Amino acid sequence: MSCWRRTAVLRIPAISLGFIYWWEWNEFLEKHDDEFDWEPGCFASAMCDSYDRDAYSRYLANGRGYENWDLLDMNLYPDVVKSVPGPFLDYYLDEIAPLSYEENTYHENDCARPLTQDEKEKYLPPYQKLFPDFTLEKMNDVHYCHYEWYDGSDAPYYY
Numbered sequence: 001m002s003c004w005r006r007t008a009v010l011r012i013p014a015i016s017l018g019f020i021y022w023w024e025w026n027e028f029l030e031k032h033d034d035e036f037d038w039e040p041g042c043f044a045s046a047m048c049d050s051y052d053r054d055a056y057s058r059y060l061a062n063g064r065g066y067e068n069w070d071l072l073d074m075n076l077y078p079d080v081v082k083s084v085p086g087p088f089l090d091y092y093l094d095e096i097a098p099l100s101y102e103e104n105t106y107h108e109n110d111c112a113r114p115l116t117q118d119e120k121e122k123y124l125p126p127y128q129k130l131f132p133d134f135t136l137e138k139m140n141d142v143h144y145c146h147y148e149w150y151d152g153s154d155a156p157y158y159y
Contacts, residue, residue: 004098008146009090010115010123011046016141017089017131025087032130039092043130046088047149090145091126110147115139 019025029036029045036044115123120139127134127142 004148004150005095006146006148007095008093008144010093010142011088011090011112011145012142014087014089016138040094041092043089043091043126046090091123112143112145115142115144119144
């Protein structure tokens, strides 16, 4: 039995949804907790963000103070190493679990890309259901992500 999974999601940074502070983001997640799930066709917070809170704290400790420690917008702090701002909201499209040994590329085929115009139009309704003022233009901030990940369980072929 494989312990690897292949997941496809539509990912948008919380900042693009209008969240500025951690408390706002956490309040939103709590409000929708019953409807969020890590299953295809559902929204949920991303299982892993690129947001490095430790690096952010070290940066603030070097003379910037801690008054803004709860801001989500890492762009305000350009010295912090980051790939993309987090946290993220994911819309789960598909998951293959377990991923067979033969299909596992160990991240070689992972990708993140902007949506095509057809994809933007196709997936706009779920976003508008959750955020009524969400527009087709805002779909520019949504990216298709396809990745493989190890779920931490034991797999006979892994050893």
